[in-house]
Amino acid sequence: MAKSKDKYKVPVLDGKISIPRIVPGAFAYEHMIEAQKDDMEALDFPAKLQDGWKEKAIGVFKEILDHNKAVRDYMDICVRCGACTDKCQFFLGTADPNNMPVQRQELMRKVYRYYFTPAGFFKNLSNSQELTEEVLKDWYTYFWQCSECRRCSLYCPYGIDTAEITMAARQIMDSIGIGQKYTTEIIHKVFKIGNNIGIPPAALRNTLDDLEEEINEETGKDVKIPMDVEGAEVLLVPPSADFFAMPHMESLKGYAKVFHKSGISYTVSSYASEAGNFGKFIGSYKNTKEINKRIWDEAKRLKVKRVVIGECGHAWRAAYNYSNTMNGPFNFLDSRYKQPAHICDFTLGLVKDGVIKLDPSANDDKVVTFHDSCNVARGSRMGDVPGGQLTIPRELIKAAANHFVELREGTTKENTYCCGGGGGLLTEEVMNVRIAGAMPRMQTVKEAVDNHKVNYYALICAICKTQFTKIFPLYGFDAEMVGGIHQLVSNAIIM
Amino acid sequence: MPSFEFSGKTIETDDEGYLQTLDNWNKEIAEYLAKEEGITLTEKHWELIDWVRDYFFKFQVAPAIKSLIKEVGKLENLPDKKEANKFVYELFPEGPAKQLAKIAGLPKPTGCV
Numbered sequence: 001m002a003k004s005k006d007k008y009k010v011p012v013l014d015g016k017i018s019i020p021r022i023v024p025g026a027f028a029y030e031h032m033i034e035a036q037k038d039d040m041e042a043l044d045f046p047a048k049l050q051d052g053w054k055e056k057a058i059g060v061f062k063e064i065l066d067h068n069k070a071v072r073d074y075m076d077i078c079v080r081c082g083a084c085t086d087k088c089q090f091f092l093g094t095a096d097p098n099n100m101p102v103q104r105q106e107l108m109r110k111v112y113r114y115y116f117t118p119a120g121f122f123k124n125l126s127n128s129q130e131l132t133e134e135v136l137k138d139w140y141t142y143f144w145q146c147s148e149c150r151r152c153s154l155y156c157p158y159g160i161d162t163a164e165i166t167m168a169a170r171q172i173m174d175s176i177g178i179g180q181k182y183t184t185e186i187i188h189k190v191f192k193i194g195n196n197i198g199i200p201p202a203a204l205r206n207t208l209d210d211l212e213e214e215i216n217e218e219t220g221k222d223v224k225i226p227m228d229v230e231g232a233e234v235l236l237v238p239p240s241a242d243f244f245a246m247p248h249m250e251s252l253k254g255y256a257k258v259f260h261k262s263g264i265s266y267t268v269s270s271y272a273s274e275a276g277n278f279g280k281f282i283g284s285y286k287n288t289k290e291i292n293k294r295i296w297d298e299a300k301r302l303k304v305k306r307v308v309i310g311e312c313g314h315a316w317r318a319a320y321n322y323s324n325t326m327n328g329p330f331n332f333l334d335s336r337y338k339q340p341a342h343i344c345d346f347t348l349g350l351v352k353d354g355v356i357k358l359d360p361s362a363n364d365d366k367v368v369t370f371h372d373s374c375n376v377a378r379g380s381r382m383g384d385v386p387g388g389q390l391t392i393p394r395e396l397i398k399a400a401a402n403h404f405v406e407l408r409e410g411t412t413k414e415n416t417y418c419c420g421g422g423g424g425l426l427t428e429e430v431m432n433v434r435i436a437g438a439m440p441r442m443q444t445v446k447e448a449v450d451n452h453k454v455n456y457y458a459l460i461c462a463i464c465k466t467q468f469t470k471i472f473p474l475y476g477f478d479a480e481m482v483g484g485i486h487q488l489v490s491n492a493i494i495m
Numbered sequence: 496m497p498s499f500e501f502s503g504k505t506i507e508t509d510d511e512g513y514l515q516t517l518d519n520w521n522k523e524i525a526e527y528l529a530k531e532e533g534i535t536l537t538e539k540h541w542e543l544i545d546w547v548r549d550y551f552f553k554f555q556v557a558p559a560i561k562s563l564i565k566e567v568g569k570l571e572n573l574p575d576k577k578e579a580n581k582f583v584y585e586l587f588p589e590g591p592a593k594q595l596a597k598i599a600g601l602p603k604p605t606g607c608v
Contacts, residue, residue: 033510181510186605196606203554210562241607244559245592246580248607276607312607426607428511428593462607 009432010474011093011439013446017411019086020095027096027436032144033429035179039188043287046177053176054131058115060175064168065116071168074160075112078102084152084162089417090145093436098142101152101162107138108169140178143169145433147425148281149374149418166423167283174282182427183278190291194273195240201228201270207243208268215253219495223260225252228302229267234259235299236266236343237275237319238310239462247483248465251311254486257493258347261356266308272298275315276462281424289326292318295340296327305334308341311484313373313461314422316342317380338383344460345383347489348396358492363401366456368488369448370397371407371441371468372416373461390414393485397458400488405452408444417441421467438471445477457481458488501527513596513603520600528598532589536598540586542570544599547591557596557604 037047065072084101085091091099098104110129113119119126129135148163156162173179189198199207208225215223226232236259242252259266272295279288299307309319319340324330330339338345350356370393376382382389390413398404406412420437448454457472459465459482468482496515498507501524507515512531514520525544529536536544546566550558558566564579573579587594592604 182605189605197556197604197608198606199556199559200554203556206554207559207562210559210565214561214565239607244604244606245608246560249559249561466607 008435008474010435013443013475015443015447015450017092017440017443020092022097023095024097027094027099027145027433028141030141030145030430030433032140032427033181035181035184039181039184040174040177040179042188042191043174043179043184043284045174045179045184048177050177057131057172057176060172061112061115061168064171068164068168070161071164074105074165075109075116077158078105078109078160079158081157083155083157087152087155088146089149089151089420089440090147090433090437093420093439094145094433096145098138099145101146104142104146105160105162105165107135107142108165111135136173136178139169139173143173144180144425144430145437147374147418147420147423147437149422150378151374151416151418154378154414163423164283167280169283170281171283174284180282180424183281183424186278187282187287187291190274190278190294194271194294195243196274196276196278197240197244199240199243199273204243204268204270204273211249211253211256215256219257221260221495223256225256226265226267228270229265230302232265232267232302232304234264234266234306234308235272235295235302235304236268236308236310237272237295237315237340238268238343239275239312239315240273241462241466242310243273245462245466247469247487248311248462250490251484251486254484254488254490254493255310255343257490257495258350258356258486261493261495262350267302267304269298269302271301275309275312275319277315277318278424280314280318288318288322292323293327295319296323296330299330300332306337306341307333307339308343308346310343311460311462311486313375313463314379315462316382317375320380320382342382342392344393344396344485345388347486348392348399351396351399357494358400358489359494360398360400360402360492362492363456363488364403366401366488367403367405367452367454368397368401368456368458369405369407369452369454370394370412370458370485371419371464372413373459373464374416374418374422376460377416378414393458393460396485397488400485400492401456405448405454407448411441411444417444419461419464419467420471422463426463426467434467435471435474438467438475442471442475445472445475449477455481456483456488458483458485460485499527509603511603514600517600525598525600528600532594532598534587534594534598539571540598543567543583543586543591543595546570547595547599547601551599551601557592557601560591563591
């Protein structure tokens with residue numbers, strides 16, 4: 001039961017990212033803990049595999065192909081050129097060929113060919129495969145070793161969005177009762193309590209009181225973090241880790257100081273106390289929409305004029321890309337502002353307008369680098385111009401700190417590596433997958449530390465923060481290096 | 496469901512060894528769970544175990560890390576947050592959120608923690 005560090009397989013860093021010799025089945029033993037009955041049922045999924053599962057699975061597969069034309073195209077158009085093979089951090093880290101994006105997708109494509117193309121008629125001649133329990137086992141193993149980060153998609157000449165394929169596979173599995181505990185338990189908690197962690201209103205208020213007290217001790221200012229206040233200008237929706245974990249809570253202090261100094265009234269909500277949306281991770285349109293709806297219902301109920309999302313990667317993608325089509329239009333909000341806005345965009349705007357002032361020398365003890373989070377860098381936009389999701393966080397860091405260096409070229413901005421814990425992988429039972437998936441990024445961290453003495457690893461994603469806080473010490477780096485951009489802002493803001 | 500035998504009783508846990516039922520917890524079981532984690536409980540461990548259990552029964556969730564650190568600051572007279580944090584990690588090396596929760600018989604915290 002004890003989780004000893006020597007149980008983990010941690011690669012030795014040499015600063016190089018090299019393509020491994022393949023080891024078939026190297027990570028076939030990795031297995032997510034299966035979903036609990038009450039969580040599956042709360043999400044409208046059967047609790048376990050039942051009679052008739054095969055027909056049901058193929059039926060759901062067909063619905064996806066009919067409903068989501070992109071997925072049908074992705075099934076047909078791959079020419080197996082191999083451009084994606086060495087782009088996935090999970091293949092680079094595990095050497096398991098089923099983690100080459102093309103090969104992982106093939107686990108699904110061969111089933112597609114069997115049921116949905118003429119190839120299915122010529123079973124011995126074509127690479128098609130009936131859906132069996134054995135195939136499902138492979139799906140469960142390998143579609144849960146993909147973090148839906150889309151790095152491979154960036155290099156695909158056909159633009160195949162691999163994340164959509166992983167999401168479709170997980171959707172089919174959930175629909176026949178093969179779910180993963182981590183994501184389904186969390187979604188159930190959002191519906192029951194309002195956030196991924198399960199913090200009820202009284203506990204949230206107590207936490208915010210403690211934070212207010214801490215800010216007061218440090219600054220001598222009466223900074224408030226209001227909750228459930230009707231008529232506030234802004235509804236601030238952070239990931240719930242910002243209310244609970246470290247270093248996340250330091251960024252929440254940063255947001256609070258920004259609002260205090262700007263004089264813009266705001267509130268957090270005990271109902272919409274979660275920016276994260278794990279519905280996306282399991283490819284469930286229905287659950288994604290329900291989780292997203294909580295934010296907009298609350299914005300309406302509290303009569304706010306604007307919605308601002310905190311530091312969370314997939315939350316930003318879910319809120320920015322999907323809100324309007326899923327739960328819009330937002331004509332009850334102030335049309336002069338972007339709805340929703342990212343907290344980095346919000347804060348940088350205030351800095352540029354001179355509403356708040358940052359003293360970057362407050363972070364002079366730091367050499368800062370920035371890890372682009374996949375869902376922000378490759379899955380969304382920010383601000384008014386294309387590429388804003390890449391420039392705005394960097395501009396804000398540079399306003400808050402004097403010493404900034406980039407990580408290795410080719411591994412930043414839209415080419416960024418995943419932290420290794422995204423897409424529902426941030427759970428202990430697959431720690432070796434997380435360690436392996438982080439390896440390419442850790443090679444570049446080693447380089448940044450060795451060459452530039454980097455000692456602050458800035459992030460805008462709750463998952464990245466937790467993942468790297470765990471992973472850094474295993475690779476020999478200090479967990480204290482990991483923090484949010486608004487932690488830098490919190491240090492630098494002139495109160 | 497996974498379980499372990501303790502004093503002639505079957506104690507159910509989740510797949511990661513967290514007690515399935517809050518009521519099944521007692522001090523002897525805490526000692527056992529701590530031993531499985533490689534920890535021998537001292538008076539200092541017990542102060543935190545008792546406090547997080549009280550917090551959980553009051554708020555239905557484990558305390559945020561900063562609230563725990565604040566409490567440790569008071570209990571141990573460690574106003575410096577870094578010192579208080581270090582103190583907690585010396586007692587529970589795998590981190591208070593999960594290891595302390597497990598020994599205190601609380602459910603595993605979920606989310607991005």
